[in-house]
Amino acid sequence: MKLGAAGRIEKPLLWLVITALSAAIFVADTVTDLEIAFAVLYVAVVLISVRTARPGAVMLVGAVCAVLTVVSYLLTRFGDPESGLANCGLSLLAIGATTYMALRIEAANIAARQAQAELAHMSRVMLVGELGTSIAHEVSQPLAAIAANGSAAIRWLGASPPNDGEARLALERIVEAAGRAGDVVGRVRNLAARTPSSQGPVDMAELVQETLALAQGEIRSSQIALRTELADDVPMVAGDRVQLQQVILNLVVNAIDAIKAGRADERDLLVSLSTDGEKITLSVRDSGVGLAPGSSDKVFDAFYSTKPGGMGVGLAISRSIVEAHGGAVYAAPNYPNGAVFGFTLPIREAKD
Ligand SMILES: Nc1ncnc2c1ncn2[C@@H]1O[C@H](COP(=O)(O)OP(=O)(O)OP(=O)(O)O)[C@@H](O)[C@H]1O
Numbered sequence: 001m002k003l004g005a006a007g008r009i010e011k012p013l014l015w016l017v018i019t020a021l022s023a024a025i026f027v028a029d030t031v032t033d034l035e036i037a038f039a040v041l042y043v044a045v046v047l048i049s050v051r052t053a054r055p056g057a058v059m060l061v062g063a064v065c066a067v068l069t070v071v072s073y074l075l076t077r078f079g080d081p082e083s084g085l086a087n088c089g090l091s092l093l094a095i096g097a098t099t100y101m102a103l104r105i106e107a108a109n110i111a112a113r114q115a116q117a118e119l120a121h122m123s124r125v126m127l128v129g130e131l132g133t134s135i136a137h138e139v140s141q142p143l144a145a146i147a148a149n150g151s152a153a154i155r156w157l158g159a160s161p162p163n164d165g166e167a168r169l170a171l172e173r174i175v176e177a178a179g180r181a182g183d184v185v186g187r188v189r190n191l192a193a194r195t196p197s198s199q200g201p202v203d204m205a206e207l208v209q210e211t212l213a214l215a216q217g218e219i220r221s222s223q224i225a226l227r228t229e230l231a232d233d234v235p236m237v238a239g240d241r242v243q244l245q246q247v248i249l250n251l252v253v254n255a256i257d258a259i260k261a262g263r264a265d266e267r268d269l270l271v272s273l274s275t276d277g278e279k280i281t282l283s284v285r286d287s288g289v290g291l292a293p294g295s296s297d298k299v300f301d302a303f304y305s306t307k308p309g310g311m312g313v314g315l316a317i318s319r320s321i322v323e324a325h326g327g328a329v330y331a332a333p334n335y336p337n338g339a340v341f342g343f344t345l346p347i348r349e350a351k352d
């Protein structure tokens with residue numbers, strides 16, 4: 001089992017490398033002559049610090065490297081002080097420029113991740129618009145037919161003598177129109193699921209890590225402690241990578257919302273992935289506000305939302321996607337507080 005936070009399993013190791021490398025450069029720079037500009041190698045340390053994905057950390061590493069360069073210069077006993085000073089200046093310039101560039105790269109990375117998350121949200125908003133138009137358009141015809149045939153039936157029955165034959169025909173047309181309206185609703189549900197356009201093999205563990213990276217900014221700024229438990233024997237599943245990513249993102253975003261609305265002292269999020277050989281199970285467990293009493297069968301309904309700005313479509317779409325993949329969704333209370341949402345997917349042969 002691999003444990004870690006959002007794909008940053010290697011974080012303590014990263015800091016160990018940064019510290020060890022800085023220390024080695026510091027010692028080498030101090031014991032060698034002033035003419036040898038070992039301090040330039042701090043540039044590598046700054047570049048490695050970009051992997052922490054935290055601008056604050058990059059800035060700290062840059063500053064520490066600069067201080068170490070100056071301290072080395074002051075401590076070095078051998079060599080020509082003038083070239084030593086020039087080397088020290090050049091090294092500081094290199095460290096400064098690299099830190100600046102590294103920060104620019106990280107800012108661009110953050111912007112890219114945010115844009116991706118916004119895109120996922122946008123596609124949902126567009127889908128709702130699409131659904132609304134399509135429902136209104138397609139249901140209006142059978143509804144008009146029902147109304148017209150209803151009035152006709154009333155007229156035929158009210159005539160003297162009542163025309164049972166015509167009334168019966170009108171009623172049959174009503175039943176038929178109602179059936180058509182039902183079909184429309186069924187088709188709209190399929191549209192929401194957008195039947196998997198690809199049946200390619202999807203590495204769910206990788207997809208979880210990637211999706212959590214999208215939500216990373218929000219998780220960090222909400223001070224949520226994220227843990228992942230991804231079993232390493234989970235096989236590939238057949239499905240649409242983009243749709244499955246949307247489901248995971250919906251569950252994670254809901255969990256973040258629930259945690260933000262919950263107790264400030266408990267902010268835990270656990271995303272786990274496991275398999276029993278027949279299906280895979282993905283679950284998102286949070287310590288947030290929890291499910292409203294009696295709502296566990298309503299939460300997946302379209303337009304059910306308890307949030308001020310919520311549309312109530314995230315879970316409805318997620319359910320359609322998962323069911324279109326032959327799986328099932330579930331929601332349950334978490335103990336001692338919060339909720340656990342998740343889904344199962346069958347393990348099948350993947351076709352490209
Ligand atoms: N992790 C959770 N903890 C507690 N309640 C939840 C959780 N996830 C969902 N819910 C409940 O289910 C409702 C429906 O969720 P859903 O994602 O469908 O819509 P939403 O989040 O309100 O809005 P949006 O359409 O923007 O996603 C939520 O409003 C909330 O009441």
Ligand SMILES: [Mg+2]
Pocket residue numbers: 250253254314315
């Ligand atoms: Mg939601």
